[in-house]
Amino acid sequence: MTQPLAAATSAPAESEDESLFARFIDVQKSYDGVELVVKGFNLDIRRGEFVTLLGPSGSGKTTCLMMMAGFETPTHGEILLKDTPINGLPPHKRGIGMVFQNYALFPHMTVAENLAFPLEVRGLSKDEIKQKVKQTLEKVQLGDFGDRRPAQLSGGQQQRVALARALVFEPDLVLMDEPLGALDKNLREEMQYEIKRIHADLGVTMIYVTHDQTEALTMSDRIAVFNDGVVQQLASPETLYEEPDNAFVAYFIGENNRLVGEVTEKQGETCTVRLDSGEKVMAKPVAVDGPGSRTTLSLRPERVSILGEDDAARFDNVFTARVKEVIYLGDHLRTRLAVCGSDEFILKTPNASGHHSLRPGQDIQVGWCSADCRALDA
Amino acid sequence: MSDSPSAPLTTADGVPLKVSLRRASRRLKIKALLLVSPLLAFLIIAFVMPIFDMLWRSVDNPEVSNALPHTVEALENWDGESLPDEPVFAALAQDLKTGQEARNLGLVSSRLNYEKSGMRSAVMGTARRLSRIEPPYKTALIDANDAWGELDTWQLIERESAPYTLSYYLAAVDMQYTPSGEIVEVPDYLQIHLALFWRTFWMSGLITLLTLVLGYPIAFLLANLPARRANLLMILVLLPFWTSLLVRTTTWIAILQSQGVLNDVMVALGVIADEMRWQMIYNKTGTITAMTHILLPFMILPLYSVMKTIPPSYMRAARSLGGKPFLSFRRVYFPLTIPGIAAGGILVFILSIGYYITPALVGGQSGRFITNYIAYHMQTSLNWGLAAAIASILLFVVIVFYMIFNRLIGVDKVKLG
Numbered sequence: 166m167t168q169p170l171a172a173a174t175s176a177p178a179e180s181e182d183e184s185l186f187a188r189f190i191d192v193q194k195s196y197d198g199v200e201l202v203v204k205g206f207n208l209d210i211r212r213g214e215f216v217t218l219l220g221p222s223g224s225g226k227t228t229c230l231m232m233m234a235g236f237e238t239p240t241h242g243e244i245l246l247k248d249t250p251i252n253g254l255p256p257h258k259r260g261i262g263m264v265f266q267n268y269a270l271f272p273h274m275t276v277a278e279n280l281a282f283p284l285e286v287r288g289l290s291k292d293e294i295k296q297k298v299k300q301t302l303e304k305v306q307l308g309d310f311g312d313r314r315p316a317q318l319s320g321g322q323q324q325r326v327a328l329a330r331a332l333v334f335e336p337d338l339v340l341m342d343e344p345l346g347a348l349d350k351n352l353r354e355e356m357q358y359e360i361k362r363i364h365a366d367l368g369v370t371m372i373y374v375t376h377d378q379t380e381a382l383t384m385s386d387r388i389a390v391f392n393d394g395v396v397q398q399l400a401s402p403e404t405l406y407e408e409p410d411n412a413f414v415a416y417f418i419g420e421n422n423r424l425v426g427e428v429t430e431k432q433g434e435t436c437t438v439r440l441d442s443g444e445k446v447m448a449k450p451v452a453v454d455g456p457g458s459r460t461t462l463s464l465r466p467e468r469v470s471i472l473g474e475d476d477a478a479r480f481d482n483v484f485t486a487r488v489k490e491v492i493y494l495g496d497h498l499r500t501r502l503a504v505c506g507s508d509e510f511i512l513k514t515p516n517a518s519g520h521h522s523l524r525p526g527q528d529i530q531v532g533w534c535s536a537d538c539r540a541l542d543a
Numbered sequence: 544m545s546d547s548p549s550a551p552l553t554t555a556d557g558v559p560l561k562v563s564l565r566r567a568s569r570r571l572k573i574k575a576l577l578l579v580s581p582l583l584a585f586l587i588i589a590f591v592m593p594i595f596d597m598l599w600r601s602v603d604n605p606e607v608s609n610a611l612p613h614t615v616e617a618l619e620n621w622d623g624e625s626l627p628d629e630p631v632f633a634a635l636a637q638d639l640k641t642g643q644e645a646r647n648l649g650l651v652s653s654r655l656n657y658e659k660s661g662m663r664s665a666v667m668g669t670a671r672r673l674s675r676i677e678p679p680y681k682t683a684l685i686d687a688n689d690a691w692g693e694l695d696t697w698q699l700i701e702r703e704s705a706p707y708t709l710s711y712y713l714a715a716v717d718m719q720y721t722p723s724g725e726i727v728e729v730p731d732y733l734q735i736h737l738a739l740f741w742r743t744f745w746m747s748g749l750i751t752l753l754t755l756v757l758g759y760p761i762a763f764l765l766a767n768l769p770a771r772r773a774n775l776l777m778i779l780v781l782l783p784f785w786t787s788l789l790v791r792t793t794t795w796i797a798i799l800q801s802q803g804v805l806n807d808v809m810v811a812l813g814v815i816a817d818e819m820r821w822q823m824i825y826n827k828t829g830t831i832t833a834m835t836h837i838l839l840p841f842m843i844l845p846l847y848s849v850m851k852t853i854p855p856s857y858m859r860a861a862r863s864l865g866g867k868p869f870l871s872f873r874r875v876y877f878p879l880t881i882p883g884i885a886a887g888g889i890l891v892f893i894l895s896i897g898y899y900i901t902p903a904l905v906g907g908q909s910g911r912f913i914t915n916y917i918a919y920h921m922q923t924s925l926n927w928g929l930a931a932a933i934a935s936i937l938l939f940v941v942i943v944f945y946m947i948f949n950r951l952i953g954v955d956k957v958k959l960g
Contacts, residue, residue, distance in 0.1 A: 236859055256862040257871070269860035273878045282874065283864035334865065 185248075186212040186370050187233070187338060192242035194228050202228050204394040206242070210372065212337075215364050217373045219381040220391030221417070229391075230340050230374045235259050246338070257286075262331030262339040262369075266346055268323050270315035276302070276326050277311035283334040301333040304363065321352045328360065332367065341373045345380065357383050378418050382406065390414050406465075411452055412541045415463035422469070422510050424462040428453050428540065435481075435535050438462060442506025447481045447535035452542045459543035466499070466513040468537040471523075472530040480532030486510065488527045498523075504531060594938070601931035604708035607700060610651035611638040615704040618697070627697055632680035635691075636673065643670040657926060658710060658720070659699050665690035695722030711932035716740075736916065736933065743913045744940075746831060747895035753835045754842035754891050755884060762846035762883070767855065780843050788837065792904045795833040799823040799905075825907030833901050838894055842887035849883030885952040893941050913937065 187210040194203040203225040210216050218226035231237040232244060235256035243250050251259060271279050280298040289297070302308050305325040315323055324344060331339050341360075345353045361384050364371055375381055381388050382402040389399045390413070397417075398410040409415035416423065426440035428450070436450040438460055446462060453460045472483065486504035500512040500523055512531065523529065608615050613634035621627045642648040648670055655662035665688040669676075676683045685692035702724060703710070713719055717734040718726055728734070761780065765773050783791060798804045801820040809815045823829060853876065861871035899914040906912070913933060920930035 234859075234863055236862075255868075256859070257865050257867055259863075260865065261863060263860065263863040265856045265860055267854065267856065269854065269856035271857060271860070271875055282861070282866070286865045286867070286870060330860075330864065 217385040224391035262336035268327035606654035758842035766850035829905035830910035845886035
């Protein structure tokens with residue numbers, strides 16, 4: 166499943182240094198000698214890149230991060246940092262900044278002392294420390310908070326301090342383990358942009374772990390989608406959303422209608438799939454073998470259109486659907502339909518002026534292009 | 544407790560609201576008080592009252608004024624600089640006669656004997672010969688016992704006729720009154736309590752330090768091992784709690800005595816010669832070894848309860864920020880465990896200075912604590928006033944340590960598990 170370095174459309178183009186900054190080579194990890202938590206993880210990270218490890222809990226993404234930080238040793242495989250193997254290197258010699266899930270700010274030290282810690286252990290002079298702490302605190306907009314204790318700060322401020330502490334000693338690589346998990350929604354979005362801004366300002370390489378797909382899509386240059394210890398797909402946010410490689414990625418990233426059936430015919434860029442309920446659907450073969458193989462069709466809700474009387478010709482898939490439920494969401498409408506043997510078929514329509522007003526029980530015509538309907542693994 | 548609009552309580556100025564609130568919570572308070580009342584009564588009877596009784600006994604001084612009322616009265620106009628006159632001696636004879644008949648001269652004779660040796664025989668001997676004694680009493684009594692012809696005997700009786708005395712406290716810190724009423728140290732060869740207090744404190748301090756050094760890593764393991772192994776370890780830590788104190792102490796005798804397990808093994812291994820067996824019990828080593836073992840859980844549990852609240856991510860953060868393992872421990876983990884160290888330390892130290900059985904059994908002569916002298920004065924010398932004074936000093940020291948601890952750390956930090 167693991168893909169070698171897919172070309173990322175939004176990867177920083179200016180990176181002169183083409184050598185790979187950090188690499189996981191065939192890394193495996195087992196805690197009990199019975200089960201593999203990480204099964205053959207490969208990832209190449211370029212300098213200045215923002216890479217997110219995304220997956221449900223227990224998928225092995227945090228373990229990978231901990232192996233990079235040095236808190237876990239790989240059972241097999243190698244981790245390289247700037248072309249140097251670091252498997253045997255203790256955490257404090259790696260020079261990697263890390264932001265922890267619950268920030269791990271030292272409660273008995275003030276904010277300034279927390280930031281000074283990594284500088285003190287590196288033997289910087291008092292003046293240098295003072296200056297760097299001040300600069301870094303200003304960078305995260307907490308210039309006046311140096312004398313406070315972590316407990317006197319709000320969650321968002323603690324988050325900023327944790328970020329500042331991971332950055333203050335100017336590491337080349339910063340790891341973040343679900344850093345925004347404890348914040349409420351608004352603050353989380355604010356911090357996403359903040360981290361993104363700092364990443365762009367400093368040009369530091371970041372590896373970010375989250376289970377929140379929106380967060381991953383917003384922030385990352387590339388995303389590695391984890392499931393069950395394996396990277397399902399490694400690609401830019403656009404590619405992940407538009408062109409998922411398999412059913413898990415399609416399901417995990419964004420909303421997705423799933424139709425299950427069997428391939429009956431495959432001709433070049435299209436194939437015909439007979440659903441279990443009997444309908445024939447034209448789809449784009451992505452991860453199917455030939456006729457006779459089982460497949461899951463993935464179709465984004467916003468790529469399905471409601472048809473008028475005469476525009477049926479535009480789509481190669483047209484079906485009659487019954488409206489089951491309409492949910493008003495302000496900027497768009499979610500309509501649940503019964504079509505192609507599924508009761509959970511979702512249709513998203515923008516709340517444009519003069520949109521169709523649908524009622525439950527009504528029969529409508531819906532259609533989609535075969536190019537938007539991806540035939541993935543079963 | 545909502546009030547109807549017509550009720551007088553619904554004024555808006557706030558005070559009646561307080562009244563109604565107080566009324567609402569009063570019932571709850573009474574209920575709570577009733578629930579704790581059995582324990583409260585038990586504590587008052589079995590704990591608070593004995594302590595006050597002890598404090599009272601350490602200064603109470605009724606013996607002389609009870610047994611020799613007429614003598615005390617007759618001494619009121621005495622100048623205190625020369626032997627008293629005939630009426631005082633007559634009063635003493637009368638008091639001794641009454642006392643001899645009532646057979647209650649024992650208390651006063653011991654009381655006076657604490658302060659001036661020879662007074663027991665002076666009082667008791669004179670009382671026995673009283674039937675043969677004729678006036679004038681002054682010469683007759685001095686004939687009967689030389690003590691009555693000494694000025695300090697009478698100064699003593701006058702001083703100890705007061706209802707309260709500090710002489711027990713003075714004795715507890717190896718001081719005494721001179722006959723003229725000044726406070727001086729007792730002669731060197733009689734000094735015993737101060738050295739014992741000092742020994743009790745430094746040995747308790749050492750025991751506290753040892754429990755800390757031994758208990759810290761165990762508490763760390765308890766707090767950081769996976770639950771299953773931590774539980775097993777916890778059982779091992781608590782095991783001493785489930786074993787009788789006497790069993791634990793006597794086990795140490797079996798291990799450490801000169802014909803004991805450890806010495807036998809050492810001799811068998813050729814580490815020491817048979818005639819050079821180590822003396823590890825009935826001395827300070829015995830007391831320190833056994834008490835460190837017995838008090839270890841009291842250090843481990845408060846440490847553990849503090850360490851359990853320190854997330855492992857703190858140490859990880861320190862390491863990832865570039866701290867070497869020991870430096871990270873010293874700068875991050877250790878400061879966070881100080882409340883546990885203080886709580887365990889104060890607990891072990893306070894328990895230790897009041898420990899009795901273990902030093903009594905394995906301490907020999909050199910490993911005894913001040914508590915063993917309290918017991919001695921309670922059971923053997925029967926000088927309860929002195930026992931009470933020593934105990935009160937211990938109580939005072941404990942309170943001082945407790946207050947220092949509360950000031951620095953806060954009592955609410957003490958948890959056992």
